[in-house]
Amino acid sequence: MNFLEERILKEGTVKEGNVLKVDSFLNHQMDIDLLDEIGREFKRRFRSKKINKILTIEASGIGIACLAAYHFDVPVVFAKKTQSINLDGDMYTAEVESFTHRTKNKVIVSKKFLGPKDRVLIIDDFLANGCALRGLIKIAEEAGASVEGIGIAIEKGFQPGGSKIRAMGYDLYSIAIIDSMDSRTKTVRFREQQI
Amino acid sequence: MNFLEERILKEGTVKEGNVLKVDSFLNHQMDIDLLDEIGREFKRRFRSKKINKILTIEASGIGIACLAAYHFDVPVVFAKKTQSINLDGDMYTAEVESFTHRTKNKVIVSKKFLGPKDRVLIIDDFLANGCALRGLIKIAEEAGASVEGIGIAIEKGFQPGGSKIRAMGYDLYSIAIIDSMDSRTKTVRFREQQI
Numbered sequence: 001m002n003f004l005e006e007r008i009l010k011e012g013t014v015k016e017g018n019v020l021k022v023d024s025f026l027n028h029q030m031d032i033d034l035l036d037e038i039g040r041e042f043k044r045r046f047r048s049k050k051i052n053k054i055l056t057i058e059a060s061g062i063g064i065a066c067l068a069a070y071h072f073d074v075p076v077v078f079a080k081k082t083q084s085i086n087l088d089g090d091m092y093t094a095e096v097e098s099f100t101h102r103t104k105n106k107v108i109v110s111k112k113f114l115g116p117k118d119r120v121l122i123i124d125d126f127l128a129n130g131c132a133l134r135g136l137i138k139i140a141e142e143a144g145a146s147v148e149g150i151g152i153a154i155e156k157g158f159q160p161g162g163s164k165i166r167a168m169g170y171d172l173y174s175i176a177i178i179d180s181m182d183s184r185t186k187t188v189r190f191r192e193q194q195i
Numbered sequence: 196m197n198f199l200e201e202r203i204l205k206e207g208t209v210k211e212g213n214v215l216k217v218d219s220f221l222n223h224q225m226d227i228d229l230l231d232e233i234g235r236e237f238k239r240r241f242r243s244k245k246i247n248k249i250l251t252i253e254a255s256g257i258g259i260a261c262l263a264a265y266h267f268d269v270p271v272v273f274a275k276k277t278q279s280i281n282l283d284g285d286m287y288t289a290e291v292e293s294f295t296h297r298t299k300n301k302v303i304v305s306k307k308f309l310g311p312k313d314r315v316l317i318i319d320d321f322l323a324n325g326c327a328l329r330g331l332i333k334i335a336e337e338a339g340a341s342v343e344g345i346g347i348a349i350e351k352g353f354q355p356g357g358s359k360i361r362a363m364g365y366d367l368y369s370i371a372i373i374d375s376m377d378s379r380t381k382t383v384r385f386r387e388q389q390i
Contacts, residue, residue: 028272028273028305029271029305029308030272032261032265058253059275059276062253062258062261066227066261066262075224075225076258077224078225078254078258080254110218110223113223113224
């Protein structure tokens with residue numbers, strides 16, 4: 001079992017409706033040592049790709065992306081969820097539906113910060129239905145950037161996002177893939193992965 | 196002139212309506228080396244305080260808070276802007292109005308992650324009217340935590356937030372304080388500060 005799977009078993013809680021709460025260490029309170037280890041693991045996994053930018057989406061992706069960026073020594077661009085008066089008109093947009101919040105958001109990235117020279121690693125904390133991720137992929141490809149890899153902390157392997165995105169040919173790596181979880185027995189089963 | 200003031204002069208742009216755009220390095224695209232330097236500077240300034248938690252607010256505070264947390268070796272808690280079905284009922288709340296977005300948001304912090312034992316450093320990217328900051332202070336004090344310091348990257352010194360919060364007795368440190376800016380002449384004037 002890897003460091004993140006161990007932490008999920010130790011501190012995560014399984015709630016009804018396939019909700020996994022990891023808010024004590026990942027997406028409300030953030031354990032910086034853990035984020036650092038996640039960043040180091042993404043660097044190990046995507047070392048051979050010439051990543052020059054990390055792309056993520058607000059809000060809970062930002063912490064993981066920043067610590068990963070520290071290991072890659074590249075800038076982070078985060079997609080914003082609503083239109084700000086501080087953003088210029090020229091931006092890439094995508095529609096994203098949140099599994100957690102059950103809301104639809106427009107996400108935007110300024111055209112100034114993503115272009116054909118960018119070799120992008122997309123990072124996010126969770127992958128379930130893959131809607132946020134497909135939005136980020138759409139934005140990267142519209143910008144002419146190449147999506148060199150996708151790094152996810154926790155994938156819900158029993159939801160279709162991961163398999164769809166792998167079928168599209170993307171190099172998607174999730175540090176922990178949950179194959180099933182049960183709120184009654186409070187158990188989580190992880191998929192075995194080759195390192 | 197310090198490293199952040201130099202960067203603002205080099206890459207920031209002044210827009211009408213007292214808008215300073217620093218989205219190429221601070222709050223849309225994030226220069227991780229700069230965030231790291233900001234974090235190191237907060238550590239230098241608040242070294243004598245026994246900080247055990249950093250509190251910030253989504254979204255653009257998170258990157259700075261995470262790099263600062265790396266220097267302090269403490270966890271980050273970020274206040275969330277809307278109610279998520281993933282959060283338990285027990286939370287601290289505050290109303291926050293955004294200068295940039297001209298919207299009102301409820302911000303929330305789970306009671307699990309902030310309490311009387313916490314010696315908090317509040318971090319954010321911008322301080323203008325201070326509404327977000329007062330929301331975070333209210334939440335920290337409701338939790339019984341002590342606000343040991345407040346670290347801001349860029350303060351708009353011509354708006355009332357900073358002076359109000361200093362008058363309340365908080366140890367507020369902004370790395371760059373802008374005393375005036377002019378969108379016509381594209382100039383920014385910084386307040387001189389003792390290090």
